[in-house]
Each structure stands twice: as C-alpha cells, then as structure tokens.
Amino acid sequence: MKGVFVVWRHLFKGRILTYHEVELCWYENHLIKEISLTELFSSLKKVKGILMKKKEKVCVRCGTQDPEHFVQLPDDKGEKNFYCVNCIQLGRVTTFQFLYYLDEDKRAGNQRSPSLMTWRGVLSSEQKRACQEVLDQMADIQRPHLIHAVTGAGKTEIIFPIIDACLQRGGRVCIASPRVDVCLELAPRIQKAFKTIPVCVLHGQSKEKYFRTEITIATTHQLLRFQSAFDLMVIDEVDAFPYKDDKSLHFAVSRAVKERGKLLFLTATPDKTLEEAIKNGKIIRTTLPARFHGYPLPEPTLYWIGNWRKAIIERNIKSRLWQLIKMFKRLPGIKLIFLPDISLLKKLFLWMDHRYPNDKIASVYSTDPERHYKISQVRKGSIDIIISTTILERGVTFENCHVLIIGAEDNYFKKSVLIQMSGRVGRSKNFPCGKLIYAHYGISISMRQANKEIRNLNKMADRMGLLRRFSNG
Ligand SMILES: [Zn+2]
Known part of the structure; x- marks a missing residue:
C-alpha cells in the first residue's frame, strides 16, 4: 500500500x-x-x-x-x-x-460502534430467525454453531448481520473455506456487503499479500499462519474436502480463533462427525430446510442408462446415454453435466464437441488451469453446456441451470456430493425449477440416501409452512 x-x-x-x-x-x-x-x-x-x-x-x-x-x-x-x-x-x-x-490485541470490549454493513437487502423471516439464533448464542464460546441451510437457502446473507455485530464491537472476522472456489465466490459478495472495509483474500494461488484488516477471507490451509487472531471465524462448506478429514486444518482453525472467539460453521450437508457432535450437544444447530424463494428443492429423476462407460468409449449414438444427452442439451439455459471420471469426461467432451460443433460446450476439472476463466464464460453466456467433475459441486451458482449426473451410482458420488450437485438446480427465483437427473447403471445406497434426504427436507419445509403453494405440483 x-x-x-x-x-x-x-x-x-x-x-x-x-x-x-x-x-x-x-x-x-x-x-x-x-x-x-x-x-x-x-x-x-x-x-x-x-x-x-x-x-x-x-x-x-x-x-x-x-x-x-x-x-x-x-x-x-x-x-x-x-x-x-x-x-x-x-x-x-x-x-x-x-x-x-506476536500476540493479537484483546478484544476492544462491549461498546458498540455504528453498523458497518452496506448491504441493503432484506432477510426472509427464516433467514432472520437463523441469524437471531446465532446472535443469541454468541456468548457461548465453548460450542460452535452450525447453520445447516439447504442449497439456495441464502446462507451467505445470514452471516452479514453476524459479521456486522462482531465488527461493531471492534472484532476481527475471518471467513474460511476448504475450497478456493468458494472463497473466490464469497470475496466480492462480502466486499460489497461491507464496502468501507478492505477485505484481505488469502489462498495458495493468489499473489495478494497479507494486510491487516477487519475482514479476512482465506482457505482453511492459510489459517496455519494465524494464532488467536479472530473474534469470529466462519467456516463455509465445513464438510468439504480437505477440511473434513484433515486434523491439521481443524487444529489451524481452533488456533486461529481467539480464546473468547466464536466458531460458526455453514453447510448444506453436515457429515456424520458433525451430526454426532450435534447429538452430543457439542455443537448448536440451526436448520433452514427451505430455499429463500420458497420453492422446494428439485427432486431427482432416477434414469437407467446401462453401461455408460462403454457407450462413451464406443461413441454409441444409439445408447440410452446418448439419447438422454440429446434430450438434455435441448433444454433452455445452462446445462451442467457431472461425471465421476476425468478421462471419460474428456472423451465425452470430444464426442459432444464433434457431434455438435455449433454448441457452446466446455469441460472443467480440478487441475484445469482455465477453470476460473471458463466459469466466468458461463456467466457471460459464451458457454452453456459444461461437463465437470465434482469441482463445481459447491459454491458455484448459475441462473436457470439443469443438472445431469452421469454415473450417479459411482462410489465417488457420496450422498453429500449428490445433494450438492443437485443443489445447483433452481437457485434463482426467476427459474426456481429445473431438470435434475441421476443417470445410472444401477442405483447406489448414496443415491437412495440423497433422494430421501432431499424429499425429507422438502417435507420438513412444507410442515413448517415455508413452501409456496402451487396450483399443480
Ligand atoms: Zn507441520
């Protein structure tokens, strides 16, 4: 500077x-x-x-x-x-x-300064309820708070007033995620919500150097460089790889929070460890079973496609897979196709690109150096069919989007992954519905579990009176 x-x-x-x-x-x-x-x-x-x-x-x-x-x-x-x-x-x-x-300052105390939030949106009554529950528990520093919000519930907006409350007391906030893509999606939104505070964004691929500020956004790996630094630590997508199985990252998170600081977890898919901790009273949970626009979560259609690997390798246009792709690609809007295997993903891309040279198709996978560029091209409308591995499962939101999961039965597609991928559909209130297809070669337990959980959350939202009423379905 x-x-x-x-x-x-x-x-x-x-x-x-x-x-x-x-x-x-x-x-x-x-x-x-x-x-x-x-x-x-x-x-x-x-x-x-x-x-x-x-x-x-x-x-x-x-x-x-x-x-x-x-x-x-x-x-x-x-x-x-x-x-x-x-x-x-x-x-x-x-x-x-x-x-x-060097030791961090002690927190300034309880005198409050005026709000620093420049976000002028309005929270839904459900978002307000969640937000208030967290604020009410802020003093309980022993127990982290988990917001279990379904995909599209608007969990980012919920944290704005919580961040604001911390800043007003002179606190420092960190929003961390195991996924760099999630950090990159969050950064502009947080910056816009707190325009007067420079936001420091830290991740392995960034050249930005550290500067001291009230709001830091970082990958959980970067937290290994902090010690008793933050009064509020929000971990978004807490159940995602690599955080979920990495003890060092858990260590990093707990060390980066001040002794009297608060930990807040966000996810749409709490894993067994979190569920267990909730059951044992070690974590407080707030659940948001409905999306902010009040439409139910899209429920998947399970569709048998036979040996889809063989169909891709042989480029069999008579296969059920190809017939399905033909139908799917005609849908209006953005089409996301997920596959569990990078080499087959590349083959399918070449096949589709060859058969449909006029379509705007791209493939994206975790080691793809152009992945952020391609995602931006989808937003601009230069790409409308995107074939991906699970890297787009979280944090990425497109308007008017349909999802086709090829090989939904694959071991790689665990329940949480399926739910996250499914959650890409119907996010905008202008396009609250969309196609969601689990195309498979035999139904897996994870597919059943994901299907059941989505339906149960819809039922729960319905019981709580959170869903809009439709004249038909
Ligand atoms: Zn070490």
Whole structure:
C-alpha cells in the first residue's frame, strides 16, 4: 500500500510465521523505514518449529504428531534435526528453525460502534430467525454453531448481520473455506456487503499479500499462519474436502480463533462427525430446510442408462446415454453435466464437441488451469453446456441451470456430493425449477440416501409452512 504508513506490528499480530515469511513480509512492505530486520526478529516472540513432547515430535505450525510426517535432516551439532512434510506446502518447518509470532490485541470490549454493513437487502423471516439464533448464542464460546441451510437457502446473507455485530464491537472476522472456489465466490459478495472495509483474500494461488484488516477471507490451509487472531471465524462448506478429514486444518482453525472467539460453521450437508457432535450437544444447530424463494428443492429423476462407460468409449449414438444427452442439451439455459471420471469426461467432451460443433460446450476439472476463466464464460453466456467433475459441486451458482449426473451410482458420488450437485438446480427465483437427473447403471445406497434426504427436507419445509403453494405440483 503506497503512501500509507504501515505500523510493522500490525503485520505480525495474530500470525505465526517462519523465518523466511518474516523476512519476506519485512521486505515486501518496506518495513526497513520503521525497523531493521535484526530488530524485528528480536521484537517478535519465537518458538521452535518442532517440539518434543515426551518422546513424540509435534509440529508447532500444523499440530501433527504423526511420526510419518517427520523427515530427518542431517544432524545439527550432534542433535537430531527433522522437518515436517505435513505442512511443507507453506514452506519448511524444522527442529532448529523458529516460528515467530506476536500476540493479537484483546478484544476492544462491549461498546458498540455504528453498523458497518452496506448491504441493503432484506432477510426472509427464516433467514432472520437463523441469524437471531446465532446472535443469541454468541456468548457461548465453548460450542460452535452450525447453520445447516439447504442449497439456495441464502446462507451467505445470514452471516452479514453476524459479521456486522462482531465488527461493531471492534472484532476481527475471518471467513474460511476448504475450497478456493468458494472463497473466490464469497470475496466480492462480502466486499460489497461491507464496502468501507478492505477485505484481505488469502489462498495458495493468489499473489495478494497479507494486510491487516477487519475482514479476512482465506482457505482453511492459510489459517496455519494465524494464532488467536479472530473474534469470529466462519467456516463455509465445513464438510468439504480437505477440511473434513484433515486434523491439521481443524487444529489451524481452533488456533486461529481467539480464546473468547466464536466458531460458526455453514453447510448444506453436515457429515456424520458433525451430526454426532450435534447429538452430543457439542455443537448448536440451526436448520433452514427451505430455499429463500420458497420453492422446494428439485427432486431427482432416477434414469437407467446401462453401461455408460462403454457407450462413451464406443461413441454409441444409439445408447440410452446418448439419447438422454440429446434430450438434455435441448433444454433452455445452462446445462451442467457431472461425471465421476476425468478421462471419460474428456472423451465425452470430444464426442459432444464433434457431434455438435455449433454448441457452446466446455469441460472443467480440478487441475484445469482455465477453470476460473471458463466459469466466468458461463456467466457471460459464451458457454452453456459444461461437463465437470465434482469441482463445481459447491459454491458455484448459475441462473436457470439443469443438472445431469452421469454415473450417479459411482462410489465417488457420496450422498453429500449428490445433494450438492443437485443443489445447483433452481437457485434463482426467476427459474426456481429445473431438470435434475441421476443417470445410472444401477442405483447406489448414496443415491437412495440423497433422494430421501432431499424429499425429507422438502417435507420438513412444507410442515413448517415455508413452501409456496402451487396450483399443480
Ligand atoms: Zn507441520
């Protein structure tokens, strides 16, 4: 930030960094004007990167104690030296190198400043109820709060007043997600809702450097660089990979929140671990079973297509798969086709592209370098059929969208994945319905479970009087 006087402490408070990160931060922010590098290092607190707890090694940055995560380096002055492979992607942490940190300020207290929210939308009565439930429980710092909101319930808007309440008390907020796509979708919306606060967005693919501000958006991996930094931590898509099975990321989240801070989880598909914690009273839950526009969740049509893998490989235009694709592609609006396998996805794309050269088709998968560009092209209308693996399952919302899941029975498509993919349909109130097809070669348990859960949520919403009444279906 040119011309702005940077107080060096601001860049280090609430963070925990390696030697190289401190050095880089000092250099990039021209801190030489304020403090020499030697002075800086002696002003920061430090702790060894890897500690010995009894006989176990512990990585101070990522918290791992798994012996397989430690790799031996040449001894240092006769002492054993290790580095941690578990968090190596953020730079190396070793036994003899320090991690540097500075304590975050205590929260300002209870005096409230005026609202900082510039969002002028109106919450539905259900969104208001959810929001109020969370606000009422803010003082319960022992227990995280989970908002279980169906896809399209408008969970992002619900958190605006909650963020505002924290900011008004002088707090710092972090909105984190395991998925970079989710962070990228959230960033402009949050920035628009709090126009006067610069939002810092941190993820592995971004070149943006850290700056201190009241609102940070980050992937859960980036939280490994924070310590007691945030008064409110919101984890969006809490059940998504890799957060769900990664102990280090759980460790990172709990360390990044202040001792008296609050954790808020958001998801449309709580997994078993979360359900269990709710049952045991360790997490408070608020459920929103209806979409904000009051139309029910689209329920899937289960459609048998036989051996779809063979049909793709042989390019069999007489197959049930091809007949279905022909029908599906004629639907108006955006068509999302999901497949569980990248090589078959590429084959199907080439086949469709060959048969329909005038159609605007694209394929997207996780390692695709152009995936963000392609998604933006869908929004602009330059692409209307998109063939994807599950990377588009969450966080991505298109208007007037239909979903066809090919190979819905595949093991890769767990219940939560199916529900998330299904949730892409009918998001806008102008297009609240759409086609949703589970095309399969034998119905799986996950398909049954997803179908059942969608129907149950619709029933629950109906019982609560949250659905619009239709003259016909
Ligand atoms: Zn580590």
